[in-house]
Amino acid sequence: MSEHVPTADHRPEDRENVRFAAASVTRHEGHTGQIVMPEAAGSAASSELPAYESGLELEARSQWDYARIRFFRHRLAVGSLVVLILIMLAAIFAKHVAPYSYDELDLNNIAHKPTLQGKHIFGTDLLGRDYFSRVVYGLRTSIWVALFVAFLSTIIGTTVGALAGYYGRHVDNLLMRFTDLILTLPGLAVLLTASVFLGSGKPYRVGVILAFLFWTAIARIVRGLFLSLREKEFVEAAKAAGAGDIRIIVRHMLPNCVGPIVVNTTLIVATAILVEAALSFLGFGIQPPTPSLGSLIAQGEGEGFNEWWLVTFPGLVIVLIALCINFIGDGLRDALDPTQRRVGG
């Protein structure tokens, strides 16, 4: 595998060139195959020959290959990804990870400090419930809400931004004024009001309320990208070939916006975890008995500060998750930036 430095005319996002590159690779492979086969059977040393000869060896790498390679160079991001995946697995398999159920009482160990005895590694609360188990189940709720928020707001934001950017003029004006309106609303206040209005408590409701405020950033970014993409030749070509509006938006323009969208969706997950925690802490988010990281901290505050572990651990988990996601977002931003074509060190 030689380090291939792409030239300006080898742009993977350009369909024609990708096809051309792919074709040249097949031809090339067939070619070496013919040379290598007889000689490789002869001696091991001569097997180096084709690699040496093929100074022109062309390996087709898609934009995703470059992105992946660049991402895996970002050590902090990769480390964060590993940690985050572990946390996610713990959340998914909460039943198997948590030694107790989240509402199981251990009356012999009430308000116990973190200890290895009875596996209460995060201690127990005033009812003797194992706090590690509660944090794991809370994690499950919080991550579920955050992913739901990210998914929903990305869909809404992308749709609004794409429509505004593609159609422009009146559609753009209308949609963007609406976006501005939402941006001028005082965030937390509206969230609190909305959660009283829509009734919170259930995780999906909290998710819908958060998504209602979070889609605006993506909408603005997608709109900006669409405004510039709209003028590109490939869009004109697609139009000339008779493609409909929806086909042009979905097949031709959206794939060019994936990078920024992915980065922003990642960051929304982090923000959603923090805001959901604050909302639940204030008592306007997820309600007991469903544990979420925020409501666990609220519970810890309610039970007094002598049991320091009740406040500390759920918060530490939030910090860890948010930190990991921010690092991953950072790595993705570098990896998906199409102006960075350099792969070599």
Add this chain to the structure above:
Amino acid sequence: MLTYVVRRLLYSVVVVLLSSFIIFSFVRLSTDPLAYAKMNPAVSELTLKNIAARKHLNDPIPVQYLYWLKDAVTNKFGTTTVGNRPILPDLARVMGHTLQLVVIAEMLALLIAVGIGVYSALRQYSVFDYSATTFSFLGLATPVFWLALMLQVLMVNIYQWTGYHVFPIASLNSVDPGSGIHFALDRAQHLALPVLVLMVASIATYSRFMRAAMLEVVNADYVRTARAKGLKEKRVVMKHAFRNALIPMVTLVALNFGALLGGAVVTETVFSLDGMGLYFINALGAGDPYPIMAWLMITAVIVVIFNLLADITYGFLDPRVRYE
């Protein structure tokens, strides 16, 4: 410039009115303003009827909104639904407290963050730079309310171990704060922790931003020119680079400051400070739309004003920006 300001103001008025209508409908539909009064057996049926009639609670919502608007303009936001308590004096009081908290925290944060940002940029990739980056990543990942709680936990535990009160963990003043210098000192002690909490979040954001702005400037052509014509390094940094790097900070700080004035909601709640945020949470808990609306309108106006201020200062500081 003047037309620009006027147009922006007119546009803002429309936006504020629209959003106030949306929020009014939200709040009015979500809660029964009389819910608490109805639960109180001491409040008679007649009183409830009187309140409903006074606040036009039986009219359609758009009509109620217009009554509210009239009240807001002619009668200083009117009174609360239950208890008939004037709203504006309460709001003025809590606004004063929030101002103290936010102004102190933001000033200190700005000073520190600008220092950190500039030094990080000048010594890029140094140990200091990496530590500062780590700090701001941590700061951005830490929930504000959790940080506040952890400080309280710390204070309580220090008190239990050593018997020494470092800082009070709640409210604005002691029961008997005294007057004059004693009052000020007492207030300062009570504000120490909330200010610290607000500062951490602000420093994390500002220092990153300042570092980026400074890095952009130190590589600019005019800075190279300044060096090339033989100016001293200190003068190049302070006069040519630093001043220009500050310009984008103006927008960020103005916007953040405007937003904070309405809502250090979380910090004020945790430390039970009698400020704007706690006022809002309490009004929301009581389900009374009138104080909520007054609060939202005042904060919306503040945010709009600070947005406008940010834009105008930007125009003055950077003459390349021209408004049509």
